[in-house]
Amino acid sequence: MRTHVVTSDTSIPMKPIKILTSNTVILPSTDIDTDQIIPARFLTTTTREGLGKHLFSEWRYLKDGSDNPDFALNAPAAKGSEILVAGNNFGCGSSREHAPWALLDFGIKAVISTEIADIFRSNSLKNGLLPIVVGPSVHDWLLDNPGASISIDVETSKITLPNNEQCTYPIDSFARHCLLEGIDQLGFLQNHITDIEKFEEKRSWKP
Amino acid sequence: MSNTKRRTLYEKVWSDHLVVDESRDTPAILYIDLHLIHEVTTPQAFSVLRSLELPVRRPDLTLGTLDHSTPTLPVRTFKDLQIAGNDAANQVRKMQQNCQEFGVELHDFDSIHRGIVHVIGPELGATQPGKTIVCGDSHTSTHGAFGALAFGIGTTEVGHVLATQCLLQRKARTFAVEISGQLAHGVTAKDVVLAIIGKIGVDGGTGHVIEFCGDTIRSMGMESRMTVCNMSIEAGARAGMIAPDTTTFEYLKGRDNAPQGAAWKRAVNRWQALASDTDAAYDKTVSLSASDLAPMVTFGTNPGMVVPIDADVPHHDGSTSYKKALDYMQLESGKPLSQSPVDVVFVGSCTNSRLTDLQEAANILEGRKVADGVRMLVVPGSQQIKNDAEALGLHKIFTAAGAEWRESGCSMCLGMNGDTVGQGQLSVSTSNRNFEGRQGVGARTVLASPMTAAASAIEGRVADPRRYL
Ligand code: SF4
Numbered sequence: 001m002r003t004h005v006v007t008s009d010t011s012i013p014m015k016p017i018k019i020l021t022s023n024t025v026i027l028p029s030t031d032i033d034t035d036q037i038i039p040a041r042f043l044t045t046t047t048r049e050g051l052g053k054h055l056f057s058e059w060r061y062l063k064d065g066s067d068n069p070d071f072a073l074n075a076p077a078a079k080g081s082e083i084l085v086a087g088n089n090f091g092c093g094s095s096r097e098h099a100p101w102a103l104l105d106f107g108i109k110a111v112i113s114t115e116i117a118d119i120f121r122s123n124s125l126k127n128g129l130l131p132i133v134v135g136p137s138v139h140d141w142l143l144d145n146p147g148a149s150i151s152i153d154v155e156t157s158k159i160t161l162p163n164n165e166q167c168t169y170p171i172d173s174f175a176r177h178c179l180l181e182g183i184d185q186l187g188f189l190q191n192h193i194t195d196i197e198k199f200e201e202k203r204s205w206k207p
Numbered sequence: 208m209s210n211t212k213r214r215t216l217y218e219k220v221w222s223d224h225l226v227v228d229e230s231r232d233t234p235a236i237l238y239i240d241l242h243l244i245h246e247v248t249t250p251q252a253f254s255v256l257r258s259l260e261l262p263v264r265r266p267d268l269t270l271g272t273l274d275h276s277t278p279t280l281p282v283r284t285f286k287d288l289q290i291a292g293n294d295a296a297n298q299v300r301k302m303q304q305n306c307q308e309f310g311v312e313l314h315d316f317d318s319i320h321r322g323i324v325h326v327i328g329p330e331l332g333a334t335q336p337g338k339t340i341v342c343g344d345s346h347t348s349t350h351g352a353f354g355a356l357a358f359g360i361g362t363t364e365v366g367h368v369l370a371t372q373c374l375l376q377r378k379a380r381t382f383a384v385e386i387s388g389q390l391a392h393g394v395t396a397k398d399v400v401l402a403i404i405g406k407i408g409v410d411g412g413t414g415h416v417i418e419f420c421g422d423t424i425r426s427m428g429m430e431s432r433m434t435v436c437n438m439s440i441e442a443g444a445r446a447g448m449i450a451p452d453t454t455t456f457e458y459l460k461g462r463d464n465a466p467q468g469a470a471w472k473r474a475v476n477r478w479q480a481l482a483s484d485t486d487a488a489y490d491k492t493v494s495l496s497a498s499d500l501a502p503m504v505t506f507g508t509n510p511g512m513v514v515p516i517d518a519d520v521p522h523h524d525g526s527t528s529y530k531k532a533l534d535y536m537q538l539e540s541g542k543p544l545s546q547s548p549v550d551v552v553f554v555g556s557c558t559n560s561r562l563t564d565l566q567e568a569a570n571i572l573e574g575r576k577v578a579d580g581v582r583m584l585v586v587p588g589s590q591q592i593k594n595d596a597e598a599l600g601l602h603k604i605f606t607a608a609g610a611e612w613r614e615s616g617c618s619m620c621l622g623m624n625g626d627t628v629g630q631g632q633l634s635v636s637t638s639n640r641n642f643e644g645r646q647g648v649g650a651r652t653v654l655a656s657p658m659t660a661a662a663s664a665i666e667g668r669v670a671d672p673r674r675y676l
Contacts, residue, residue: 030528031409031509035642040621044276044294046250046301058644087528089410092443092509093642095345096248097361115410118445119345123361172377174233185363186255189371192227192236196373199226199238205477207240207268207338 014128016182020109021151022082025072028143032086033093034120038102051098052105073106077147082109085142089113091120091131100124110152112159114139125175126185132169134159154179213484215381216450217416220356220481224339226373234375240338241268241355242368243324244311246302247275247623248343252366253305263309265372270333271306271313273299274323276623279586279613282316291625309369322589322615325349325557329433330591332462336451336478341368346557346639347446348439352432353459354451354481356416359440379445380490382415386423388498393673395567396431397559397637397656399423399495400438401503401513407493409511412444415491418483419449423497429458430561437558438639441510450482502672505641505654506544507532512641516659516671519543535643536651537631544653545669550632552583552610552664553646554657556620559637560588564657565596568637569604571661571675576608578667583610584626586618610664622647635663 042054060071067074073081084103090113091099100123103111110130121131130152134142141161142148151160154176158166178185189196214222221237229235242265256263263269276295282288288296306313314321320331325346328334336354341347343365350357360374367374384403404411417439424432432449439447456475459465466474501515512532514521522540523529533540538547554560554568565587577583585605587593593615596602602612618626620638627647628634634652637660638645641652655663658672665675 028527029531030526031511033509033640033642035621035640035645039644039648040623041648043247043623044292044298046298047254048251058648089413089443092409093345093640095343095347095359095361097251097343097363115413117410117443118413119359119361123363126361126363172234173231174375177232185375186259186367186370189236189367189373189375192373193371195226195236196238196371200372203238205474207335 014182014184017109017128017130017154017179019151019153020082020130021149022080022109023147023149024083024085024142025078025081026143026146027072027084027086030087031089031092034091034096034099035093037091037099038096043096043098048101050105051102052107055102055106072146080107082107083112083150083152084108084110085112085139087113089115089117092117095119095123097123097127100127100129104129112139112142125179128179128182130154130179132159134167134169138167213487215483215487215489216354216418216448216481217356217379217381220337220339221378223337229377234377237339237374237376239268239341239368239372239374241270241328241333241340242372243328243340243342243347244269244271244365245274245324245342245344246277246298248362249305249365250298250301251362252369253309255366256309256369261370263311263369266310266312268372269311269369270328271302271311272321272324272327273302273313273315274615275617275621277616278624279616279618279626281614291623295624319590319594322587322592323557323560323617325437326560326588326592329353329429330462330589332459332465335459335465335474336455337481341374345440346437348444349433349437349557351436351439351446351448352429353455354448354478356446356448358446379416380414382412382417382444382491383489383493384417384419385421385492385494386419386497387421387494388423388496389426390423390497390500393502393658393676394500395656395658396427396434398500398503399497400435401505401510401654402500403495404438404442404510405503405513406495407442409441409509410443412439412442415444417442417444417447418489419447421494424449425452428563429454430563433561434558438510441639451478502656502659504544504659504669505652506536506538508535508641508643510639510641510654513654514544516545516669545671547633547669549581549635549663549668551628551634552577552581552660553586553619553634553636553638554660555584555586555588555618556636556638557588557617558639559657560586560592562592562595564637565592565601566599568657568661569601571658571672572608572610572665573604575665577610577664581664581667583608583664584613584619585610586613587615589615608664619646621645622650628652635660635669
């Protein structure tokens with residue numbers, strides 16, 4: 001694959017990701033929306049940091065503010081898990097990038113589901129959170145085996161399960177390249193500024 | 208083989224904005240004609256610009272408003288702004304500062320056009336057929352009602368557009384949703400779109416751009432079309448679009464940002480060519496007969512969990528999510544939804560806060576009272592709509608019935624500005640999302656049309672509006 005020229009001085013550094021190995025934590029509910037991931041009342045922030053403490057706020061805490069012992073992410077075994085396996089259609093709803101920010105700030109580095117909503121997927125990739133879609137049989141296995149230690153290889157787009165079984169997952173080649181190299185896409189766009197100028201000049205109508 | 212491939216509306220707008228086409232290795236660079244911004248999803252993007260010492264490339268194609276964390280009680284001082292806390296107030300203030308610093312036009316508290324971002328774009332005539340329109344908000348799909356390609360983006364992408372006026376995009380698949388038949392009395396665009404989401408599911412449109420077509424759509428006014436396109440995202444679609452026609456052109460003619468004179472004629476000629484070619488192929492097609500639709504209400508915690516108002520809450524589909532949703536809603540399958548007592552009624556949001564929405568609610572409320580113990584909030588989509596409604600005397604109907612009449616904003620749609628539904632309360636809402644806690648912690652939301660909302664306010668329970676028509 002040809003490499004893209006990206007000027008580092010205009011990029012926001014994103015840590016390159018090559019391999020992620022972790023035990024999983026499971027949220028089997030389907031259609032988990034971004035209002036659950038990070039409720040709107042925490043969106044009054046003007047920075048990207050510190051949202052992890054509000055991740056899944058309504059499910060994670062009891063009314064008195066203490067941890068809900070029945071919530072999967074609070075289980076002692078889930079501590080340090082970097083891979084979240086969720087029910088179908090994860091991340092539906094609003095465009096808030098606060099959702100991947102909150103997941104990353106909490107320590108989640110990949111989300112696996114049978115379907116991931118479009119805007120959430122796009123936002124995740126721009127922040128180095130891996131949105132991974134798998135087929136129903138792998139998904140079922142993961143749901144049935146919480147805490148399994150699996151590894152995700154971004155280079156080969158493969159997941160390795162504990163029994164060494166492997167499956168590939170689909171990913172846009174550009175997105176994969178950006179993850180591997182830790183590239184921010186603004187720099188890529190800026191390298192095309194003459195194309196953009198030409199387009200503005202030549203188009204048959206002006207907005 | 209013919210080399211003139213029949214193209215859909217989406218494909219036409221897409222290819223008209225390609226700065227660089229996509230390849231296997233790289234996404235397309237898509238030019239953006241209109242970037243709408245608001246206070247919640249932009250501060251981090253402006254921070255990036257500031258740290259990279261970049262200007263906003265096209266402030267003339269960027270338009271700001273205050274809506275999400277903005278109070279709906281009059282704001283005269285900073286103290287008024289703090290109604291939802293310091294953070295919300297600071298966010299609004301930051302937006303004012305950012306727009307000033309970067310030279311972006313902001314519809315601030317002194318503007319007649321301040322209001323919900325998806326309401327003011329069309330109202331100003333800035334939303335036009337054939338444009339690409341983005342905003343850090345998923346309901347940007349609303350603008351597709353004009354034949355624009357309009358979709359929500361994240362904050363990183365807001366930064367991309369501010370800095371370069373472009374986005375990196377992959378072409379979406381196309382999905383035709385054909386709706387035919389005449390709507391019965393008391394059945395509105397909101398009911399149509401809820402029925403569609405019920406049919407195709409909340410992920411039915413993922414990866415696709417929906418084009419709504421058919422005679423039901425053709426006979427709808429622009430406000431109804433906006434309601435339909437608004438909720439495309441609730442079916443998971445990237446965007447929703449409707450081919451522009453004379454209804455579209457009549458709506459736009461003479462508006463502040465619409466082309467004038469000779470430019471208007473040229474624009475209309477261009478817009479007329481946007482409709483999908485006959486026999487253009489779609490990746491997916493669904494059709495829906497609208498003539499036998501009843502008013503629709505949601506019973507669960509996503510917009511796809513929807514039934515006709517006279518139907519019972521459907522039986523369990525066996526999934527844990529379904530059970531979780533009914534437990535949260537405190538509803539039982541097999542029982543009618545229309546018996547459920549209501550605590551709050553909200554008429555507002557970018558789905559249903561335009562003048563016709565307010566008129567429909569007011570027609571039912573006129574000469575009647577909001578039931579004891581029910582709080583009803585009516586929040587117009589923009590200050591202009593507020594003025595127009597007041598000129599028609601609608602505010603008097605609402606306040607005489609016992610409802611609160613507010614300044615414009617998102618308000619109870621997402622409860623960021625201090626307008627919230629209380630813990631455990633049941634709300635009948637004309638907004639677009641019934642997610643857990645969307646309208647406030649522990650709030651239970653039933654999505655409905657403005658007519659159903661008004662009827663429910665009168666009866667104090669989820670109620671069928673048809674008996675008031
Ligand atoms: S009214 Fe609701 S859905 Fe619309 S932009 Fe505001 S918060 Fe979003």
